[in-house]
Amino acid sequence: MTGHRTSAADTTADTTIADVRLTPILIADPPLLNVQGVHQPYVPRLIVEVETEGGIVGVGETLGDTTYLEIARQLAPALVGRRTSETNLLPAIAACVADVDAGALSSPTDTAGFRGTPNAGKLRLSVISAFEVAMLDALGKATELPVHALLGGKVRDSVEYSGYLFYRWAEHPQDDAPRDDWGAALDPAGIVEQARRFHRDHGFTSFKLKGGVFPPDEEAAAIRALAEAFPDSPLRLDPNGGWSVGTSLKVAAELTGVLEYLEDPTTSTPGMAQVHEGSGMPLATNMCVTRLGEIPEAFTKDAVQVVLSDHHYWGGLRATKELAAICSAFGVGVSMHSNTHLGISLAAMTQVAATVPHLDYACDTHRPWQTDDVITVPHVFREGRIEVTDTPGLGVELDRDALAVLHERWLAMPGMRDRDDEAGMRLVDPRWTPHSSPRW
Template sequence: MKITDIRATTVAVPLEAPLLHSNGAHWGRFVRTIVEVEADNGLVGLGEMGGGGESAEAAFRALAPYLEGHDPFELEALRFKIANPTASLYNNRTQMLAAIEFACIDLLGQHLGVPAYDLLGGRIRDSVPFASYLFYRYPGASGVPEVRTPGQLVEHARALKAEHGFTVHKLKGGVFPPDYELECYLALAEAFPGDRLRYDPNAVLSMDEGVRFGKAIEHVANDYLEDPVWGLEGLRLVRERVDVPLATNTVVVNFEQLAANVLRRSADVVLLDTTFWGGIRACVKAAGICETFQVGVSVHSSGELGIQLATMLHLGAVLPNLTYAADAHYHHLAGDVIEGGKLPYDGGRIAVPSGPGLGVRLDRDKVAEYVELYRELGGYPYDRDPGRPGWYPLVPNERWADPAVPLGAL
């Protein structure tokens, strides 16, 4: 089996409402690049990458002649062909490698008639648990309400729990002042006394704010405090002062950083991202190192559609040390590009696809619909907020000045 072609298509898939985060916002849609790798036996493997547009599509087109004739079984050679670590000083292709690795693993599974998890060591669980992943948000289409106050946040979490069965709740913070977000977080803890919680301000708190927030939640049933401040050294200093496990998805995203965290412990939990780490196989390797050195493991979400969600599920299926619920933006999507629509939650979990390869296939009509939506709306800057023209993020961040002011519709 040899690669004969690579195709890349940009789509915009709507969200139920625009989601706020410390660095800006998701502007009511996710822009993603769908990657198709075709082989000489007629099979097509699927991959996915965040962002898109002509430059992203052109980059994948440029790889097509370079990878033509490559055997998808040769995944280690693929890594060096696309993202040689020394060449990455000049051309970081890690996320492109991930998308093509996804597609190659999908090809291998289809070719052999086995699910991807069988190629990764075999599944040890049939479904993967997920956290609710709560965002402050602007009002959305069709009357979807804003989420700004503690009461609105609790109501939103109740609705998600009732619909999907979540028992872990993650609040994406860094939007409002820390004391206000602490009030919101404690309201969640009071409303869901039997559930676990986690808080992630995307590393924009000052050292004093991070320590103060961490100490104020020590009595809560926390999974962890994720990236309260920036950098491994900052996390280490907070960890010394706060009796809450610390987690990161921002400053441990490769093996050199993982080694630094092992030698000088800063984070107790590493959130593995199948895109940021360069593929599913890299995350499996990293999880093995974490298992050896007793570093906790969870799975990070970077705004996935069904293709990347499938990679997260196959990863979660094979990791014995996945002791935390995974993150997913998935329930905020208003649609998906895969056949059958969005994969369902059941009791806060999503079943691992059991079909060949990744176990998902494209709904061509939906892809066409979301291609047109991208052509209509285009992309958006991740680090800007459409509700605050002229604002840009700082570290430590200058957050929304007055939580009492309604966020307003877009």
């Protein structure tokens, strides 16, 4: 053991950051529907590599839209010469060196992230998250410790995820888009069939339906059909703020006892508080509590009962643990949100989820919808769970060939470098205007 440590120290002990590499990529995505529109054939992600003086490489993954990439490009050189252990400095360094383009802040919602109104702090935190994960991965490899050990150690050996169901078209309208064999899911029967495949292929026993697509009574009917097909499964419905308070109260009354929780039925914190007060339905959010400053109002008004943490939003794995501790102090539950992502993010989500004692719900993940990956051994869900590895760092290895292919795709398709679900929908419905909120 000592001999092993010594030899590792000889070659790898210097954890000073020597180089930071950024690789924007485009990953294939099916035509999944939501309140804003439809996923386009490709979604941008950013892969961050942090290389130490000792030659160790750590990896991180985050949103790859232009604004995020610009922030990352400003932040990367400022980290050279820092230690991989200095993750607490990331917010201050980012605030000093990374400007956020005003255009990115003028949008009513952050279409890339679905987390309420964008602001500079939120966008920087999303970029920081990938650097923090890459630094922890490198540090873990250098010290021969898994990332969960750097966060205080795991309290569970596997992390449960929920099957993320979407209304969807059979194929994208673009002729040259990638195809899959899922077929369309546009009614309760289609959603139940999708859930059966998720259960068969990955063992998921908890399901979330992305709503805000059809009139709420149709989506409530899909939930009831799921409850009949999977009587023991916890179920959630998430219309991403597409309903008025009145509509939310009506659906909440109808689905009380059927849903585990209702997610972001309406957009504002006062609106969420009214819905909970009037219905008693537990409400979850990844839209009205997405940074520390939004917590006091939401918790004192009892507007949310479950916060969907997301290390990409909150600035990394340590920040996720801090959020979980605050939630615990207020008796608010914690689960985990996801956007379209690959295996590096799934590894990071699993490592941090393993360390949060009161993670009371199955976490969200889009990963089963993705056919691409940038790690050599993609994760396998068993009984809806991912095993928490004890391999040093995140326990994943970058597949450089796959990364190069997906980067080539990014170079070749400048029109896909920003997620734009509205633009995707306008190809089919040129008058599409999702911002007449609330839709129902």
